[in-house]
């Protein structure tokens with residue numbers, strides 16, 4: 645469903661991704677773990693076409709999102725735009741439109757981008773807000789909602805575009821501890837019930853263990869090791885993973 649083949653990304657001398665090879669199968673729930681600055685967010689942003697690779701091929705659902713030859717430049721093609729439609733993302737900092745109600749935030753992209761009729765978009769948005777437990781708050785604007793509620797609206801907004809691939813970038817890292825549980829609950833339900841492919845950058849190791857089919861340990865722009873959560877989190881083979889997990893657990 646997702647493949648990175650020989651993908652590199654640099655900013656000046658900062659080589660963030662180094663000829664990265666990485667695959668996610670359809671329907672898989674994959675958690676990416678690794679130290680700060682290792683390039684995890686960059687992977688998600690390349691999938692969202694918010695960043696371009698310097699080299700390599702990225703495919704989503706069999707379509708080519710990026711195909712950049714060595715020394716070439718990334719070009720957006722028609723296929724890039726088609727592949728991009730299959731991808732949704734939930735950001736660390738919610739990124740809702742503050743002047744619009746929760747309902748309007750969720751309806752916006754289906755109406756503007758997918759040209760869904762307004763009444764249908766409203767019905768679907770209300771169903772999604774119901775699913776994330778916020779139907780009764782649908783007329784509130786983001787400043788009147790808690791961080792956890794805003795993040796649940798952001799999840800509903802991403803789902804409204806019916807993505808085949810949903811990306812989460814540390815979705816609870818901006819939340820107060822008491823608000824984390826509700827957001828993780830919504831993501832857990834999605835992971836268990838939906839056949840969407842889910843890729844999540846997280847520091848919540850217990851959660852990663854609970855919902856993931858695969859955990860990928862990432863460092864310095866490359867995969868260190870990858871496997872089922874029981875293997876990577878309980879019996880990591882690489883010294884780098886062992887050191888990282890020790891540091892996280894001590895924290």
Ligand SMILES: Nc1ncnc2c1ncn2[C@@H]1O[C@H](COP(=O)(O)OP(=O)(O)OP(=O)(O)O)[C@@H](O)[C@H]1O
Pocket residue numbers: 655658660678679680681682683684685686687
């Ligand atoms: N737009 C940008 N311009 C320049 N450097 C960037 C840009 N975006 C990311 N970087 C650099 O790329 C490196 C990897 O960043 P990235 O956010 O992908 O790491 P990360 O593993 O997600 O880290 P964290 O866990 O702290 O979010 C960092 O050194 C960062 O400073």
